[in-house]
Amino acid sequence: MRKTVLLLHTGGTLGMVGGRPQALHPGPFAEALRARVPELTELANIELELFSNVDSSEVQPEAWVQLARRLHQRLPEVDAAVVTHGTDTLAYTASALSFLMPGLRKPVVLTGSQRPLQEVRSDGRLNLVDAVTSALKGPREVTVCFDSHLLRGNRTVKVKVAEYDAFASPNCPPLGTLGVHTHFLPGLRPTGRPRLLERLEPRVFLLKVFPGLDPSLPLALLPRIRGLVVEAYGAGNVPVDARSGRSLLSVFRAARARKMPVLVVSQAQRNAVELGLYEGGAAISAEGAIDGGDLTAPAAVTKLMCGLALHTDLRRLRRYLETSVAGERS
Numbered sequence: 030m031r032k033t034v035l036l037l038h039t040g041g042t043l044g045m046v047g048g049r050p051q052a053l054h055p056g057p058f059a060e061a062l063r064a065r066v067p068e069l070t071e072l073a074n075i076e077l078e079l080f081s082n083v084d085s086s087e088v089q090p091e092a093w094v095q096l097a098r099r100l101h102q103r104l105p106e107v108d109a110a111v112v113t114h115g116t117d118t119l120a121y122t123a124s125a126l127s128f129l130m131p132g133l134r135k136p137v138v139l140t141g142s143q144r145p146l147q148e149v150r151s152d153g154r155l156n157l158v159d160a161v162t163s164a165l166k167g168p169r170e171v172t173v174c175f176d177s178h179l180l181r182g183n184r185t186v187k188v189k190v191a192e193y194d195a196f197a198s199p200n201c202p203p204l205g206t207l208g209v210h211t212h213f214l215p216g217l218r219p220t221g222r223p224r225l226l227e228r229l230e231p232r233v234f235l236l237k238v239f240p241g242l243d244p245s246l247p248l249a250l251l252p253r254i255r256g257l258v259v260e261a262y263g264a265g266n267v268p269v270d271a272r273s274g275r276s277l278l279s280v281f282r283a284a285r286a287r288k289m290p291v292l293v294v295s296q297a298q299r300n301a302v303e304l305g306l307y308e309g310g311a312a313i314s315a316e317g318a319i320d321g322g323d324l325t326a327p328a329a330v331t332k333l334m335c336g337l338a339l340h341t342d343l344r345r346l347r348r349y350l351e352t353s354v355a356g357e358r359s
Contacts, residue, residue, distance in 0.1 A: 032108040033074040034164050036062075037099065039092075039122075040083040041115025043142040043153045058082060058113075061146045066154050072161050076107060085115025085122075085141075090231040090334060093122055097129035100137060101225040109136040109164035113157070116141045116187055116195055119173065123182030125331040127171040127355040129229070132221040136164045139182060140174045143193055152176070152193045159207045167205050168216020170356065179205030179213065183328040183357040186298065199298040200323040200359060217356050230255050230337035235330055237296065238267050238277070247280045256333045257284060257291045259318070260326060265293050265302040265310035281316035288343050290336075292350055294321035294329045301359065319350050322358040332357065 038058050059077060062069070069075050080099060081092070100110055114122055123139045130137070140160035142153030160174040171182035176194040184201035205213040232255040236247050247257070257280075261267050267277045284291045293313065295302050301323035304310035314320070321329050332350065340346040353359075 031074055032165055033076060034072075034161055035103050035107045035110040036075050036077045036113070036161075037080045037096070037110060038077065038113045039081045039085070039088065039096065039115075041085050041113065041119075041141045042144065043113050043115075043140075043146050043156075065146050065151075066157050069157060069161055072158070073108070073165060075161070078103075083115075085118040088115070088118050088122060090125070090229055093125040093129060093331075094227055094229065096122070097126055097225060098227060100126070101130060101223070104135050104137075104223070107135075109138070111157075111160045111164050112137065112139045114139050114141050116143065120182075120185045120187055120196070120325070120327040121331055123171055123173050123185055124325070124328040124357070125229070125335070127183040127357065128332055128335040129226045130171070130223065131226070131354065132219060132223040133171065134169050134219045134223055136167050136169050137171045138164045138167065138174050138179070139172070143191070143195055162207060162211060163205055163213070166211060167213045169219060170217045172204060172216075174205075174207075177207040178203045179207070181216075181356055183331075183355055184325060186325050186327065197298070199325075200301070201356075226335060226339065228338045229331075229334040231334055232256070233258065233330055233333050233337070235260065235326060238262060242275060242277070244275060244277050244279050247277075248283055251280070251283055251287060251289065254289070256289060256337050258321075258326065258329045258333055259291060259293045260296045261293050261302070261310070263295060263297060264300075264306045265295065265304045265313075265318075265320065266307045267309045267313055269309045269312045278312060278316065281313045281318055285317040290319060290333065290343065290346055290350065291317065292319045292321050292324075292329050292333050294324050294326060319347055321350070324358050328357045
């Protein structure tokens with residue numbers, strides 16, 4: 030019996046038209062899909078649904094919740110889902126969906142392209158074929174299929190703008206490769222019944238530490254946010270020497286006084302935060318900083334948004350952030 034795959038289109042380069050000298054902009058996707066990738070119907074019954082048609086820079090947290098809700102509604106009726114998405118925020122959407130849909134028991138594969146489907150050298154056709162193939166044969170979790178590789182969604186980061194291998198998964202090996210032959214790992218083992226979390230807290234700020242950062246700037250932000258993600262140096266190091274006038278300890282102390290979670294991740298793509306390794310990391314750990322391990326920045330931001338909506342108690346929130354709930358950290 031032929032399987033059915035839901036194809037949810039959200040927008041992005043894949044469905045855009047135009048190009049130099051005219052700026053790329055969203056175009057009619059259903060017509061382009063039928064004309065350029067008719068072979069999709071040889072793989073499965075494809076149910077196309079136009080969820081939205083926007084540049085992914087316009088995709089906001091509210092859209093993640095709406096997308097998760099729609100997937101939760103439709104997945105019982107189909108065998109798997111493919112979500113077409115712009116590449117700029119695809120890693121954020123993939124991460125958010127993995128946290129918003131715990132207990133997922135069917136594959137949800139996100140894909141897109143670096144060139145519009147209408148173009149002769151578009152990577153979109155192969156990405157779509159590979160994504161549907163991965164939805165039919167791959168692991169039952171949220172993944173990203175791009176350039177013939179299947180990656181765990183909440184481990185994915187965009188690393189290139191003008192090359193077809195646009196995404197990487199620095200601390201998690203690919204879940205699948207699609208060459209002459211296809212190979213897939215089992216992926217996550219589903220636990221519990223499929224659920225839907227229908228809210229998150231978007232008032233989260235991502236702070237990247239850099240030499241010269243004036244601590245008064247993040248201090249001024251604290252009253253306006255509910256949670257803070259800090260991209261620290263290396264293993265979680267930040268400046269703490271008061272003589273420089275740029276110690277960030279005051280930021281962590283002020284956040285602690287507000288009972289605000291501060292999740293620390295690394296600017297380095299590979300390996301993980303270890304807050305006790307250096308003096309700076311040990312100092313902020315003593316002020317309540319939460320070790321983010323090898324979380325990517327998109328996973329840290331989206332998980333904190335979901336965690337703040339789930340837990341009002343800071344100790345429970347800390348446990349949630351320090352525990353792998355969807356394969357997002359080692």
